[in-house]
Amino acid sequence: MTExxxxxxxxxxxxxTAAGLFPALKGVDLAIYPGEYIAIMGPSGSGKSxxxxxxxxxxxxxxxxxxxxxxxxxxMETDALARLRNRTLGFVFQGFNLLPRMSLQDNVALPxxxxxxxKHTRRERARELLxxxxxxxxxxxxxxxxxxxxxxxxxxxxxxxxxxxxxxxxEPTGNLxxxxxxxxxxxxGELNAEGITIxxxxxEADIAAHCKRQVRFRDGQLVSDLLTEAAV
Ligand SMILES: Nc1ncnc2c1ncn2[C@@H]1O[C@H](COP(=O)(O)OP(=O)(O)OP(=O)(O)O)[C@@H](O)[C@H]1O
Ligand SMILES: [Mg+2]
Numbered sequence: 661m662t663e664x665x666x667x668x669x670x671x672x673x674x675x676x677t678a679a680g681l682f683p684a685l686k687g688v689d690l691a692i693y694p695g696e697y698i699a700i701m702g703p704s705g706s707g708k709s710x711x712x713x714x715x716x717x718x719x720x721x722x723x724x725x726x727x728x729x730x731x732x733x734x735x736m737e738t739d740a741l742a743r744l745r746n747r748t749l750g751f752v753f754q755g756f757n758l759l760p761r762m763s764l765q766d767n768v769a770l771p772x773x774x775x776x777x778x779k780h781t782r783r784e785r786a787r788e789l790l791x792x793x794x795x796x797x798x799x800x801x802x803x804x805x806x807x808x809x810x811x812x813x814x815x816x817x818x819x820x821x822x823x824x825x826x827x828x829x830x831e832p833t834g835n836l837x838x839x840x841x842x843x844x845x846x847x848x849g850e851l852n853a854e855g856i857t858i859x860x861x862x863x864e865a866d867i868a869a870h871c872k873r874q875v876r877f878r879d880g881q882l883v884s885d886l887l888t889e890a891a892v
Pocket of ligand 2: 708709710
């Protein structure tokens, strides 16, 4: 059987608050296989971002296990984990999170700086990805010169720059109008057709309909897990 890209078992996260420990995630079990395209849904406060931040190794669980590409994340040293994360996954945020004083090309190339790639290769690779998302001609522009939808394309190019197997996106269309959202979903669909595993959070049924599987959270628990019509 194929190895899961992501496997979590009994995954929990509690936040320390003034009122005491708050359990935002209460023992989630889920396996995600190569090539899947999954929507994470559920009401505000149900734990979606908490879950995504754990999957993206942006935060650490309070309990349970997380295997990323077969490796037990909890047992890894910080450096090894950073390397695994860099080569395995790219993260896309609702607010794009581009650096405002850097050109689009430099924004896309930034993860390669951390990966120790030389300058020439960084430029070439960033340019290639900007071309892929249709923005090559804006390579030298600053982020504020392009639209929100274009900025999200740049953020997706940045997420792809280390050639990850997996893209994690937390409400990637949350700040975009419906037309622009559809364009972003078309791009995700193309990337998934190329074999990249995609996990995205959305509140919207028409966005989730693009995905092949829909997982729903409520009160920090996974309450449903269904294949969609897009899966057949
Ligand atoms: N850093 C934190 N400290 C304390 N509580 C937190 C923290 N982050 C999240 N929470 C709480 O944990 C719960 C889950 O939050 P989370 O952000 O995961 O929800 P969500 O499903 O992503 O919601 P939304 O749809 O609004 O983005 C919420 O009750 C939230 O208030
Ligand atoms: Mg959220």
